[in-house]
Amino acid sequence: MTDAETGSSGIEMINVTKRFPGLSAPAVDDVTLTFPGGEIVVLLGPSGSGKTTTMRLINRLEEPTSGKIVVAGRDALSLDPTELRRHIGYVIQDAGLFPHMTVAANIGLVPKMLKWDKQRISDRVDELLDLVDLPPATFRDRYPRALSGGQRQRVGVARALAADPPVLLMDEPFGALDPLTREHLQDSLLALQERLRKTIVFVTHDIDEALKIGDRIAVLDKGSRIAQYGTPQEILLNPADDYVEQFLGGTSAMRLLTFGRVADVPLEQVVSARPGDDAAELRATLREDGRCGVVLEDGDRPRRWITADELTGVTGPVGERGSPTAPPIRAHDTLQRALEALIQVDRDRVPVVSASGAYRGTVTLATVQAAVRGMRDEADA
Amino acid sequence: MNFWEYLHSRRELLLFETWQHASMVLQCVLAALILGVALGVAVYRSPRWSALAAGSAGVLFTIPSLALLGLLITPLGLGVAPSVVALTLYALLPIVRNTIVGLAGVDRTLVDAARGIGMSRAATLARVEFPLAWPVILTGVRVAAQLALGIGAIAAYVSGPGLGEQIFSGLGRLGGANSVNMTLAGTLGIVLLALLFDGCFLLVGRLTTPRGIRD
Numbered sequence: 001m002t003d004a005e006t007g008s009s010g011i012e013m014i015n016v017t018k019r020f021p022g023l024s025a026p027a028v029d030d031v032t033l034t035f036p037g038g039e040i041v042v043l044l045g046p047s048g049s050g051k052t053t054t055m056r057l058i059n060r061l062e063e064p065t066s067g068k069i070v071v072a073g074r075d076a077l078s079l080d081p082t083e084l085r086r087h088i089g090y091v092i093q094d095a096g097l098f099p100h101m102t103v104a105a106n107i108g109l110v111p112k113m114l115k116w117d118k119q120r121i122s123d124r125v126d127e128l129l130d131l132v133d134l135p136p137a138t139f140r141d142r143y144p145r146a147l148s149g150g151q152r153q154r155v156g157v158a159r160a161l162a163a164d165p166p167v168l169l170m171d172e173p174f175g176a177l178d179p180l181t182r183e184h185l186q187d188s189l190l191a192l193q194e195r196l197r198k199t200i201v202f203v204t205h206d207i208d209e210a211l212k213i214g215d216r217i218a219v220l221d222k223g224s225r226i227a228q229y230g231t232p233q234e235i236l237l238n239p240a241d242d243y244v245e246q247f248l249g250g251t252s253a254m255r256l257l258t259f260g261r262v263a264d265v266p267l268e269q270v271v272s273a274r275p276g277d278d279a280a281e282l283r284a285t286l287r288e289d290g291r292c293g294v295v296l297e298d299g300d301r302p303r304r305w306i307t308a309d310e311l312t313g314v315t316g317p318v319g320e321r322g323s324p325t326a327p328p329i330r331a332h333d334t335l336q337r338a339l340e341a342l343i344q345v346d347r348d349r350v351p352v353v354s355a356s357g358a359y360r361g362t363v364t365l366a367t368v369q370a371a372v373r374g375m376r377d378e379a380d381a
Numbered sequence: 382m383n384f385w386e387y388l389h390s391r392r393e394l395l396l397f398e399t400w401q402h403a404s405m406v407l408q409c410v411l412a413a414l415i416l417g418v419a420l421g422v423a424v425y426r427s428p429r430w431s432a433l434a435a436g437s438a439g440v441l442f443t444i445p446s447l448a449l450l451g452l453l454i455t456p457l458g459l460g461v462a463p464s465v466v467a468l469t470l471y472a473l474l475p476i477v478r479n480t481i482v483g484l485a486g487v488d489r490t491l492v493d494a495a496r497g498i499g500m501s502r503a504a505t506l507a508r509v510e511f512p513l514a515w516p517v518i519l520t521g522v523r524v525a526a527q528l529a530l531g532i533g534a535i536a537a538y539v540s541g542p543g544l545g546e547q548i549f550s551g552l553g554r555l556g557g558a559n560s561v562n563m564t565l566a567g568t569l570g571i572v573l574l575a576l577l578f579d580g581c582f583l584l585v586g587r588l589t590t591p592r593g594i595r596d
């Protein structure tokens with residue numbers, strides 16, 4: 001791949017091998033991998049597959065036995081390793097904060113080594129703390145032991161970003177956190193990435209984390225062999241081999257649903273009515289349609305399901321008749337969220353609303369099934 | 382003469398000898414600190430050299446102080462020189478050992494993080510490893526000082542300076558006038574110095590341990 005394709009901040013590993021003395025098999029065996037600039041690439045694999053070693057070759061915490069590594073257009077192996085690392089952010093599990101330095105000192109370390117002046121460092125520290133959602137006034141003078149695990153990890157990310165490096169290496173950064181905090185930090189990272197567009201290499205063995213975080217995923221086998229390299233959808237839809245399939249654990253359809261949005265699938269339209277509509281007329285329409293209808297109130301909000309039977313013998317307006325709908329789901333929700341809602345209601349459908357709350361249509365199990373089939377067909381084509 | 386009268390009549394000499402004792406110990410421990418830390422820093426990355434350094438300092442330690450002092454008379458003569466050399470050598474062991482233990486005990490992931498963000502070897506040592514190992518090193522220095530205070534008394538055997546003179550003279554004329562008073566004064570002086578040194582180390586420890594790792 002050329003420089004134009006990887007972008008100026010991309011990373012290339014070309015036929016890279018790493019052998020540790022005393023180990024018969026190489027930890028990284030002839031790996032060729034391109035990390036496109038501005039994207040998050042996840043290295044996903046079981047323990048001992050060589051994820052960490054592969055990542056540490058990039059900032060030369062490990063020296064390759066053979067091969068070539070290009071970081072942001074420069075041959076990494078010809079640079080001074082210390083200098084190279086100052087321009088590559090590095091985040092590890094448990095953050096690796098220095099306990100004898102305050103949060104501000106930890107974050108300011110790299111800028112200080114780059115000889116920034118005091119004021120600039122101090123401004124940058126505050127800016128970064130804001131960026132990772134830690135109010136500077138509260139946190140800059142704290143010591144790491146006075147932080148929660150999640151806060152520590154945020155400081156770790158801030159420290160890695162301090163000198164605005166184009167490349168960020170993250171080795172199971174959220175591995176030691178509880179599921180809720182982990183989700184939260186994953187969301188924060190994605191929001192950050194929206195703005196910063198760094199080239200991020202993210203190591204994890206958690207498939208759900210990989211699918212959520214990664215623009216691309218490299219599924220690794222022993223010796224860092226690349227079993228498959230592709231987008232999360234590609235990997236879910238077309239596992240390259242049994243190894244990848246096994247890694248996905250046979251629930252790829254459920255996971256696929258997190259990639260489809262309700263807005264992207266054809267919704268099922270039912271008869272809609274207003275409380276002021278004529279009941280007899282609506283009953284005739286519903287009878288012909290054979291399904292239930294939906295009653296909309298104030299600003300097109302779906303309120304009640306209504307059936308022909310419920311209108312039998314009623315004259316005048318529809319009024320308050322019908323049974324309340326489940327809380328509607330939104331068009332930008334995932335299909336997984338839609339399925340979740342469907343499983344919990346006693347009807348076969350759930351109303352869908354736009355961001356403003358206006359009725360857009362309904363989803364049924366059939367809608368979800370069709371969506372999954374659609375994704376599969378598209379992948380096979 | 383009772384003990385108090387003895388102290389009173391000899392107070393100038395006693396104060397002088399106490400001062401001499403403290404000053405000798407302080408200087409020897411300082412020298413041992415510089416030598417010991419340098420040695421520790423030089424070897425701590427290699428388990429083999431660490432074992433060798435701690436081992437040889439340990440062997441030195443098993444030589445009885447009286448014998449070592451006696452052996453030093455030949456090359457160095459009597460007086461200050463053999464006393465200072467012997468004291469420094471004895472003070473070296475706890476300092477070397479604790480420097481090695483302290484530096485080796487620093488969480489490897491922190492050293493890795495330091496390298497990972499682009500700190501040089503020297504910067505990692507100076508800014509991360511040494512500050513984190515400092516409480517352990519300081520404990521070694523404290524032990525070294527206690528040790529040197531006691532062994533310093535034996536320096537009188539080679540006519541060295543300090544409170545040892547009181548103890549040795551007292552023991553030399555056991556049964557004679559003031560012999561018990563002299564021994565007692567020398568011993569008590571050393572005990573008081575030990576307490577004083579300990580207090581100072583506590584203070585130095587508080588002042589030099591970074592707040593984030595103080596308990």
Ligand SMILES: Nc1ncnc2c1ncn2[C@@H]1O[C@H](COP(=O)(O)OP(=O)(O)OP(=O)(O)O)[C@@H](O)[C@H]1O
Binds near residue numbers: 205
């Ligand atoms: N410094 C080292 N010396 C010798 N062998 C090593 C070293 N570092 C890693 N290895 C070996 O290299 C292989 C790959 O290790 P690596 O840490 O890269 O795996 P990983 O995929 O990150 O695993 P985990 O998920 O457990 O962190 C393992 O067999 C490991 O024992």
Ligand SMILES: [Mg+2]
Binds near residue numbers: 051052053171
């Ligand atoms: Mg690892």
